[in-house]
Amino acid sequence: MKEGPDIAHVAALIGDPARANILTALMAGKALTASELAEEAGIAMPTASGHLRKLEEGGLVVARKQGRHKYFALAGAQAGDVLEALMGFAVAQGHLRTRTGPRDAALRAARVCYNHLAGQAGVQMYDSLVRRGYLQIGEDGLSVTEAGGIFVADLGVSVHELAGRRAPLCRECLDWSERRSHLAGVLGRALFDLLLEKRWVDREAGSRAVRFSKAGRVAFDAAFPTN
Known part of the structure; x- marks a missing residue:
């Protein structure tokens, strides 16, 4: 060709x-x-x-x-998306690194995917927002509903301020370890920054892993419940 x-x-x-x-x-x-x-x-x-x-x-x-x-x-985010997708494909095909350990479990629990939250926690956030009607999936992709805008504003993120930026406001990113979607885009980044600001999470030095504080885990689960 x-x-x-x-x-x-x-x-x-x-x-x-x-x-x-x-x-x-x-x-x-x-x-x-x-x-x-x-x-x-x-x-x-x-x-x-x-x-x-x-x-x-x-x-x-x-x-x-x-x-x-x-x-x-x-x-940019597009390069990150390509790599995350390749990681997911590699896992699905059984192409795994031979060395495993505690860090692997931590990466699957919560990690940074370029500039947003991924892993089990990232999927939990995304699923919770969709299930409660704060995000909706349409023909044009992912969008924030009016109720979703109010919800994230209560958390401390203004959708109106984010909407004027060049990058997409919100989009799906396929999680390599969960093989389900987590939230990317400007909103995904803003929410991850908020978690850091609130000290619900801290980044693990020398790793993509993200650690929840005890109080942060409780607060996160309250904000993004699983049911």
Whole structure:
């Protein structure tokens, strides 16, 4: 096929194990230096720099300089969606990493997916919002209902302020571990930021995992009940 999107090029960029590890590390939503990413990928700095150059040229990561340091981050939510979808596909096909441990359980319970909440907690939030009619799924995708706008405003998030931004207000993101949808988009990010601000959750250092405080878990379950 000579026409259409060149998926082979993008797949080749992601398909290298070291580059895949770099991209996975950036799924935490934080910008990292080349040396930090080299450590995450288990490769030497010069090798990491070469991989990062290819990922930047391929539009998967962006770089910015701050002082003497150069930081790398995912190019945007679309890149995060691609990676999350590939993770879900890999799990469904049985392609799992051989090392498992406590961190794996923590990632499945609650984690950062680029800039929003994922894992069991993320799916719980999404399901609760849909079940209570705060989010509705239509032909044009996901949208916030009037009741949903009132609900999130009571939590401390203004839908009206978010609606003027360039990115979609809300959309579904397929969760790799639950294989069900969690909430992404500007609203998903705003709600995750709110959880951090309220100290219901804290991010685990060096990981995508998110930990609930005891009081935060109670408050989260009250705000997003399972039934």
